[in-house]
Amino acid sequence: MYTANPYAALYREKLATAEDAVAWFADGGWLIYGTGQAEPPALLWAFANRLRAGDLKKLRIFSSLPMQTAMDSALAPDLVDTVERCSGFVGGGDRGLPGHRVRHRQPEGQVDTRSRSGDRRTSKLS
Numbered sequence: 743m744y745t746a747n748p749y750a751a752l753y754r755e756k757l758a759t760a761e762d763a764v765a766w767f768a769d770g771g772w773l774i775y776g777t778g779q780a781e782p783p784a785l786l787w788a789f790a791n792r793l794r795a796g797d798l799k800k801l802r803i804f805s806s807l808p809m810q811t812a813m814d815s816a817l818a819p820d821l822v823d824t825v826e827r828c829s830g831f832v833g834g835g836d837r838g839l840p841g842h843r844v845r846h847r848q849p850e851g852q853v854d855t856r857s858r859s860g861d862r863r864t865s866k867l868s
Contacts, residue, residue, distance in 0.1 A: 760784035764792060770800045773816075777806040783815070790815040793824045804828040 764785060767773075773789060775782055792798040793816070801816065803825060808817055816825060 760788035761791070764788045767792075767798065767801075769798060770802065772802045772804060774804045778809065781805070781809045781811055783811040786812055786815040790818065790821060793821050798824070800824055800826070802826045802828060804830070806830045 767789070773785075775785075789798065789801055793801060801824060803812075803816060805812070806829065808827075808829075817827060
């Protein structure tokens with residue numbers, strides 16, 4: 743028998759809440775996501791909640807321009823000591839986060855770190 747969506751049952755079986763989806767995530771792991779419509783609001787809030795609860799001590803985030811949801815959740819100022827923000831492009835949202843350090847990769851394998859105060863440091867990736 744033909745079904746309109748042969749993957750519907752598999753989808754229902756794997757469907758999880760955002761909290762369940764990030765529960766397995768280990769300290770210091772990387773969250774990599776797209777920008778704009780690809781920014782995952784529920785996951786960002788679930789990660790922010792784990793960081794605030796102390797269940798997750800360190801999170802590294804790589805994306806391009808952060809949208810408002812990212813800035814309000816995982817990149818919020820109160821999480822500055824637990825989130826390492828690595829960016830493919832440093833934009834206004836990144837520069838507006840007090841206390842956060844933003845890193846983006848250099849072509850020659852270096853990391854350029856800029857703080858909100860304008861300090862700049864470049865070091866080799868290990």
